[in-house]
Amino acid sequence: MGSSHDDYDNPWKDMITRYFRELILFFFPDAANGIDWNRPVVFLDKEFQQISRTAELGRRTADKLARVYTMSGNETWVLVHVEVQSQYETDFARRIYTYNYRIFDMYDKSVVSLVILADDHPRWKPSAFGYELWGCELSLKYPVSKLIEFGKSKDSCALLEKHENLFAVVVKAHLKALETRKNPSGRYDSKFALIRALYEQGFNKQEIIDLFSFIDWVMRLPEELEKSLWHELEAIEKELRMPYITSVEKIGFEKGEIEGFEKGEIEGTINLLSKQIALKFKKESDELIPMLSLLSKSQLEEIGEKFFQAKSFDEIKQWISQA
Known part of the structure; x- marks a missing residue:
């Protein structure tokens, strides 16, 4: 996840x-x-x-x-x-x-x-x-x-908190995603706070679902923390007596199915790409697999299209590390 x-x-x-x-x-x-x-x-x-x-x-x-x-x-x-x-x-x-x-x-x-x-x-x-x-x-x-x-000043942060446009939430989520890239527990707290606030800001059901999907995607958590978050979301449903969580749970279930399928696709792409690199440069490419595993599906596709232009094994390795 x-x-x-x-x-x-x-x-x-x-x-x-x-x-x-x-x-x-x-x-x-x-x-x-x-x-x-x-x-x-x-x-x-x-x-x-x-x-x-x-x-x-x-x-x-x-x-x-x-x-x-x-x-x-x-x-x-x-x-x-x-x-x-x-x-x-x-x-x-x-x-x-x-x-x-x-x-x-x-x-x-x-x-x-x-x-x-x-x-x-x-x-x-x-x-x-x-x-x-x-x-x-x-x-x-x-x-x-x-x-x-x-997010660079108190005034601009206050503006985000008060703004009724849903892109204020989008910006806050993106900034928190950047801020907590290396802090899973901090990301957990920020993600939960952002999701809970959706119910208090006057958004309609579809807007809450779409904003939740954005927050959930850009603020990914380790699997154990993700499970804990879902338990907290269930508690929100009971506390606020709002029907949106049921829809959110459905999204999460469908998302899990899609991610499971995509995970298999990604693993196949990594193996194929590794073999193609090995054949092109006549060199073992096993060391690239951990690096490739850190990339998203879109990044892997971009490397796959681009690697034919690489003039050396070291060059493609540099591209992967900078993706």
């Missing part, structure tokens, strides 16, 4: 899809004020897949391309990009520009790029890309919301 590497990208994608308006309102209020929310938001997954096929491998991101309309009635495409990789990337701004330009070039649509940075580097906040030479100038500036900035 627990994992040494927390996998943040999938829960972020789920929340962007289900609560797009709330996300824009919370992180990018200027953009939210310019969108006509009476007209439907349409996600353009196939279109984004076309422009991202040649994107850099090895990144952990959650991207969503959506079609919206401005208050003046103009069609606009919005690319929300959540960067969940903890490693520093020097070419990040260039990648944002590349996505923006590819969408404009392929579909001839105006594109607004909005970026959420979920890493823990306080000084890393790229917000523009450009160059200039001999009077020729190219520039792209884009709004950036940095999650750790929500």
Whole structure:
């Protein structure tokens, strides 16, 4: 149930899809004020897949391309990009520009790029890309919301506690996940407190279930602590006399079945990848198995696509250690 590497990208994608308006309102209020929310938001997954096929491998991101309309009635495409990789990337701004330009070039649509940075580097906040030479100038500036900035002062923390938007809970969960990466007992306490608070903040049943799913995914616990948490959740059900826990238990059961299936898939992927590396470099690859076992399914898939580019065994080993 627990994992040494927390996998943040999938829960972020789920929340962007289900609560797009709330996300824009919370992180990018200027953009939210310019969108006509009476007209439907349409996600353009196939279109984004076309422009991202040649994107850099090895990144952990959650991207969503959506079609919206401005208050003046103009069609606009919005690319929300959540960067969940903890490693520093020097070419990040260039990648944002590349996505923006590819969408404009392929579909001839105006594109607004909005970026959420979920890493823990306080000084890393790229917000523009450009160059200039001999009077020729190219520039792209884009709004950036940095999650750790929500927790850097008492005022910002207080704002999170009081904010009614469910993304305040999302931010708190993500920050606590970062803060407790090496502290299972501290994570247990924080996770329980966040889940209990859901019942006291006025969220409806579906919102509680979705927020629970996000918290549960990004704040994974060792198996024994996970069992203890479920006992506490049962106590909450009895104490508050609220029906949501029954739904949560169903989610947990289904999640357990899915994770059991995925665990078998992951083990098979690790063994196959290890054999492929051994064949490519004609060297025993058993030492890589413990390192590969720490990676999420998406990270293993990325390494699997990328390892053919490796020029040496040491290079692929370095990629795995940095994933």
